[in-house]
Amino acid sequence: MNPALETLMLVFSGEEALPVPDRALFLGAEPHPDLANWPQVIGYQPFKPKATEWDNAGLSRIESPAGKWPLVMLLPGKSKDETLAWFAIARNHLEPGGMIVAAMPNTAGAGRFEKELSKAAGNIHSVQKNKCRAFYATIDDRCNPAIFENWNSLIGRQTIANTHFTVEAGVFSSGHVDAGSEFLAQHLPAHLRGKVADLGAGWGYLTHELLERCPKVESVDLFEADSRALDCARTNLRKFSQPIGYHWHDVSTGISGEYDVILSNPPFHTGQATDVDLGRAFLTVATSALKRSGKLLLVANRQLPYEAVLQSSGLAWRKVAENETFKLLFADKR
Ligand SMILES: C[S@@+](CC[C@H](N)C(=O)[O-])C[C@H]1O[C@@H](n2cnc3c(N)ncnc32)[C@H](O)[C@@H]1O
Structure with missing residues (x-):
């Protein structure tokens, strides 16, 4: 307790x-x-x-x-x-x-x-x-x-300085765009297409960048555990015409649906403690929710041991980029 x-x-x-x-x-x-x-x-x-x-x-x-x-x-x-x-x-x-x-x-x-x-x-x-x-x-x-x-004055909606993004105190990355998510956004291939899921979608940054950069995306489902972040995402994504589903959901319990693409910047904290198992659970859930030939695009802190999960899930994975802090792991379901 x-x-x-x-x-x-x-x-x-x-x-x-x-x-x-x-x-x-x-x-x-x-x-x-x-x-x-x-x-x-x-x-x-x-x-x-x-x-x-x-x-x-x-x-x-x-x-x-x-x-x-x-x-x-x-x-x-x-x-x-x-x-x-x-x-x-x-x-x-x-x-x-x-x-x-x-x-x-x-x-x-x-x-x-x-x-x-x-x-x-x-x-x-x-x-x-x-x-x-x-x-x-x-x-x-x-x-x-x-x-x-x-x-x-700290209650309710705030705007991140120099952006149009709406956030609320207490949600993940409420003061700035997360540097890991920004790194992934910069490497999103423009040809991504079809039905997409964003696992641990926060206030919607990654989905926003996906819809800006990838015109062949048909729909996105956001899965996020923090109801306040999800409400902010509704505001941050309202300009897009593609169908968007907002799911207040614990991803570690599994998700329904089959996706062409899954994006994630998985959480690795539970309360105050580091919890690598939560990130691993996200990858396992993502693997089961991908269609055959579906793509998983992941950003993580460099030290997090996610490669072994991708390997044991039978995905063909590669590290497409890394910087001092983050790595991008992209994987295909065979
Ligand atoms: C590293 S953040 C990424 C957020 C967002 N994608 C971004 O780029 O700003 C991980 C997100 O996962 C959410 N999260 C934590 N545990 C979760 C769970 N069990 N199920 C779904 N989302 C969860 C957190 O609330 C947080 O918004």
Whole structure:
């Protein structure tokens, strides 16, 4: 179980436990056995694998934060802007005098974020355990509204500087175009054609470049686990007339359909940790979803050991380019 979640739940079960509330909203929701006994807790979880875990635990979920609550809990991700935006969202959805409870690993800057919330709320308490920190504040007349107003500007859509691309804090590569994806885009052969899938499509950069550079592409299906990134992709790709499918989906569970071309800049992190197996799972899924003679075009950090997966999947692969950081592996299904 996520140690930050265990630490968060200690706030409601330790020696000086806060009472379990009648109703609570949980941003970045992850299931915990104790939550089964809470009268009402509604989760918001943009990352599909975790949303599935939450649903499978029989808990209620909403697609975006809504309503007013006496308690808002949060388990933020790795991005500073996302964490501050989530503090603002939490406050926007609190009843007067309500409480924000957040938890995060020490290595993700828990101490720094506790100070930020303390400055904004004018009060703070915290619990430390499991190399994580849970901290909570009441939002009442001690609060500094100007700080929350500032954080409100981080909520929702932003534009990447000097581009027309729409992003949101917390999605992959929200500050700039990813250098690996840019490297792949520069090497996309103009003759690619037919039905294409983009696995781990993010906010749509690779598909955008594909549709700009490859006029014979007939349709694209984007598969992406982060619902916020997928929503940004809808905006970023709306100018194209080809049919585009948007799938909020955990690629590691497999995809349906058969494709002439599959593009991917596979993820290699789960939460804070490096997870090469996730990238490997993407390649295995891509191999099964390719038509015979279909093409897989992949960009990866140079040190990631993907060649062995391509080899054992029976693909004819070659390294078409590399630079100091990335390599491009192209493969054909025989
Ligand atoms: C390296 S990024 C590439 C994003 C995008 N193609 C780009 O070029 O900006 C990998 C993407 O995979 C997504 N992802 C992570 N785990 C996933 C999963 N299990 N299923 C589908 N997408 C996933 C991440 O949210 C992220 O957007």
